[in-house]
Amino acid sequence: MKNSSSEIRSKFINYFTAKGHTYVDSSPILPPNDDKTLLFTNAGMVQFKDVFLGLKDSKLKSAVTSQKCIRAGGKHNDLDNVGFTNRHHTFFEMLGNFSFGDYFKEEAIKYAWDFLTLELNIPKDKLWITVHDTDLEAKNIWINEIGINENRLSIIGTSDNFWSMGDVGPCGPCTEIFYDYGDKYKGMPPGKGDEGERYVEIWNLVFMQFNRLSKDEIIELPKPSVDTGMGLERICAVMQNEHSNYSTDLFAPMIDFIKNSVDKKYISEISSMKVIADHIRSISFLITEDVRPSNEGHGYVLRRIIRRAIRHSQKINLDTKKLLEIIPIFIDTLVDQYKEVNKYDYIKKILSLEIDKFSETLEVGLEILDKNIKKIISNGSKKEISGDLLFLLYDTYGFPIDLTSTIANEKKFKVDIDSFDNLMEKQKINSKKSSKFETQNFIDIKTKHVTDFTGYSDYKNNIEVLDIYIEGENSNTINFGESACIIINPCPFYAESGGQIGDSGVIASKNGEFEVIDTKKLGAANLLYGKQTKGFLKINDKANAEINKEKRDCIMLNHSATHLLHAALIKNIGNSVQQKGSLVSDTKLRFDFSCEKPIKRKVLNLIEEEVNNNIKKNITADTKLMGKEEAISKGAMALFGEKYDDEVRVLSFSDVSIELCGGTHVKSTGDIGVFKILSESSVSSGVRRIEAITGMSANNYLTKRDNLVTDVCQILNVHDEELQNKVHAILDDNKKLKKENLNLLKNFNKLKILEVISNKNLKDKFNVQVIAQEYFDGKVLKNVLEDIKSSEENLILIIIQKNKSKVEIYTLVTKDCFNFITAKEIINIINNNIGSTGGGRDDLAQAGLEYKDNIENLTDIIKNNISEVILNKGK
Incomplete structure (x- = not known):
């Protein structure tokens, strides 16, 4: 295909490398662990953030990248727009060229213009330029050096054309390049009004020439820099003569597959198809970076994207399992540039699990919605789904808002969207995950000092x-x-x-x-x-x-043990184990890693034994400095989410463990002494955690546990080797006694109830009994009622019991009364009168409510209420 996305990307990279730029691989979509300001990488300049902030010296003078980006959380969130415009995406590629004090405005503008008009041969009269109203230099370059017609240049204010990293720090004016799709589309020229569908921004050039010290103080930077960004999807649309990004070779194969998989009547539902095609891209990339669907952080965003894709599949009656067949079509479009996305089996596995889980969620959400709709109808309230319920279904259960609205419309209910929007806005304000580009309180300081760290050898x-x-x-x-x-x-x-x-x-x-x-x-x-x-x-x-030497020594034991643990996990579980996080303190170590299932005790014992065997071998630690690529080629593990310089420190314990690590470690593994696993648990879906201790902490723990075992053996009068059997015998006895006790309680409760109902209280031939009793376990009482139901006739029984501040109400109606009244009807009558909630079957039903007053008062209300109902029914 002429002007394919792959060709355009290559042209861009080759053009700038020929101009002396260094090609830098895309950084991961997940920002480094030490960057708490971003949820996802959302622009090409993110990996150069510390260079722009002046926090890091770089050997790079200029760079070119094609960066993987996601905008689906935090401040930059395009999720809800995707599918309803031609140019919004959750995942996109940002082509960018950068100068770090090397060249500035004149070169940056000339590079951009020449690439578009000479390399890509875009007609000059199709391009429109904007500059900031204070940037006369950029304006003059465009007019005098480039020769742009002044009629195609707009002057724009700070709201659009001035960029900054935060309230303070590097900032500067922008110049933007727009493409004009022609007068067959509506829209005003940039800066003159709404650009509509006619004018589309394709490239933004940011000139970082100032340093904002405060709201009112701004100074020139000694080395001004350039940060540019051009969306690959947008420039592909231009070059492939398409008005929509979704018609380009990046999306068209997926959309064609969807069209061929649905009934012809859905072919016009292009918005849903765009949603699915877009979302498969972000889903696949997030899963390849080991993000798993969850209820927080990155996993929560992934879950929302997946569920939105599922919902739009349902809207066009596309079998949700077809989503799995779209993955390889997507992979083919980008695998040449991003080898890491070639993980079809893994992506399919995670997505398939979430599809199944969402089916369960839909059931739960539908049940909650149906219950609330019935309650509103029975109470005669206003037919409206409240903002609170909309938010609960959406936020807690992942129930799509459009699905709630559709069901509400079918029931002729309104939905309180305004209240829902207010709750969503409050959530955004309260969100701990801010994507604002600024430093945190503890490190809200700028410095150019360079520390000479001596701590590897000196205390x-x-x-x-x-x-x-x-x-x-x-x-x-x-x-x-x-x-x-x-x-x-x-x-x-x-x-x-x-x-x-x-x-x-x-x-x-x-x-x-x-x-x-x-x-x-x-x-x-x-x-x-x-x-x-x-x-x-x-x-x-x-x-x-x-x-603090004592503290540092303990930290070193735990850090070196963490490396040995990592190696032991890979050996005993497999290469699928990837570190997801860690904490190395002076008191313990904590290691998070990718793993689908809990680790069995037998395997944990093998892992612990493996670590302790390597401690006993007293393996000498070896550290070397080398280039990052050389270290990785030699087998050193680079941990996902960590930032590494071009020169890295490689720590090895023989061939047992080789990792890139700047931490402090023991001289040899024997210094660790003892390694003891304390726990293995789940952190989130697909991520497990091991906590462990070493050295004297481990010795003290083992001694304490040994003393505990000795004490228990003395109490039970057994030897160590007999302890386990003795405990099992005690538990078995206890289980038998509990069962016997349960039977006694059941029989006792049954006799009490039978005694009451034997004194028949006839109401129109039915034996109607309302009993208030002391609290009995709910399970026991239900078993009793099941027994009574099968042995009695013409019985309408209501039992009321109080458990602390809550009242439980049980109703039983024998089968021969169903033509007159059912247990479920009685519970609904009681619910409407006293405000309890509950339901059940025709023969047995249950309700409850918070009630602090005397239970006898409530019993009298229910008795009078039921007597009146039965009397009226008898008429």
């Missing part, structure tokens, strides 16, 4: 205080009692990363002492947080810095 150093920050602001002095962050050099304190917690310790100068509580990374510097416990500390002070 203490003579240091100089380089910077002091109190509440994020620069300060010259920390006085007694004040909390602050400081930067020192050299620095023996390890900064939290790779799961390992930061060091603590003391910095002592002639004027006082500063207690270091924690250490974090800040660009190329280590930031020490703590409190002045004696005297004061000043910038440029010379001092002695010493870490």
Whole structure:
């Protein structure tokens, strides 16, 4: 195909590499673990964020990328628009070229113009330009250097054409390039009104030339940079003479398959087809990055996308299992660029499980909705589904809002969309997952200092205080009692990363002492947080810095044991094991990893034994610095979600474990002493967690457990080897006694009820009994009622019992009364009169309500109510 997406992507990359740019692979869709500001990678510049923020020096002068992006959560969320426009997507590719203080506006504009008009041969009169109203330089370049007609250049204000990373930090004006689809489409030129379907933005060039210090203060950056982005899907539409992105070779094969799989009457339902095609792309990429459907974070977004795809499949009567057949069609469109997406079997497995689970969810949601609709009808209330119920179904049960609306319309109910929208907005405001590009409170500090970390070999150093920050602001002095962050050099304190917690310790100068509580990374510097416990500390002070050696030693035991655990998991479970997270502290280690099922005790024992065997071998730790690609080619494991420099530190324990790791470790495995697994549990769908201890903590734990076993053996008067059988015997006896006790309770309760109903209270030939009794276990009482039901005739029985602040009501009606009244009818009558909720069968029904008053009062109300009903029915 001429101008295929693959060809356009290659042309873009080749054009810029020929201009001296370094090609950089797309970073993962999931941002690095240390970036808490983004839910997903949503732009090409994300992987260069620290360079733009000045937190990291880069050897790159300029770069070109094709970046995988997702916009389906947080601030940048296109999910609800997908399918109803020609250009919104949850997954898209962003083509970008970047300059890090190398070239600026003139070159960036010329590169973009030449690529579009010379490489892609787009007619110049089809392109429209916008510039920021203060950016006269860019305007002059476009007019005087490029020769753009002034009639095709719009001046736009800050709301659209000025970009910033946050309230403070690098920022600058933009210039945008639009494509004009011609007068057969409605729309106003950019900056003149609504662009409609005629003018489409295809490329945005951001000139980061300023540093915003505050709302009112902005200064020039010493090295201005360039960040550009062009959506591959949009430029493909232009080059393939299509007005919709969904008609390009990136989507058309999937949509054609869908059209061929549904009845002809659904062919016009193109919106649902676009939703499905788009969502399969994001579903596949998220699953390949080991995201699993869940109720929080990345997994929650994936679940919403999957369920939206399922819902739109149902709308066009497409068998949901057909979604699985679309996956390989999608893979074929992108596998040449992204080899990692070639995991059909794995994607199919996860998606299939979620499809089945959603079928169950639909059943639950329909039941809840149906119950509430019936309640509204029986109460004679306004026929409207409240915003609270809409939100509950949508947020808790994943029940699609459009499905709720459809069912409501069928029942001639309205839906309170405004209240639902308000609740959704509140959720967004309260969401902990913000995608705003800014630094967090603890690290809301900018510095260009570079720390010389000495902590691999030294526990203490003579240091100089380089910077002091109190509440994020620069300060010259920390006085007694004040909390602050400081930067020192050299620095023996390890900064939290790779799961390992930061060091603590003391910095002592002639004027006082500063207690270091924690250490974090800040660009190329280590930031020490703590409190002045004696005297004061000043910038440029010379001092002695010493870490808490005992704490660090325990951390090293746990960190090295984590590597051995990782290796043992792979050996005993398989290569499918991938690290999903870890915590290495001085008290324990915690390791999260991909695994479908709980690990059996037998396998856990083998894993523990494997680690301890490698500890006994006293394997020497070996560390080397080498290039990242070289390290990976030699078998070193690079952990997903971690950021690595071009030069990496490789830690090896012989051939047992080889990982990229910047953490602190033991000299040899024998130093660990003992490794003991404390627990194995589920973190989320497809992710398991092991917690363990080492060294003296493990020794103390084993000693305590041994003492406990000894004490229990003494209490039960058995030897160690007899303990298990003895406990089983006790449990068996206990089970038998419980069963006997249950039977006694059942018989006792049955006799009491039979005694009452033997004194017949006849109402129109029926024996009507209302009994208030002391609380009996609900299961026991139901068994009693089942027995009574089969042995009695013409019986209408109501039992009321109180369990703390809740009242339980049971109704029994024998079969020979059904033509007159049923148990379910009686419960509904009681519900309508006293506000209880419940239901059941014709012969047995149950209800309940919160009730703090005297149960006798409630019994009298029910007696009078039922007597009146039976009297009226008898007439």
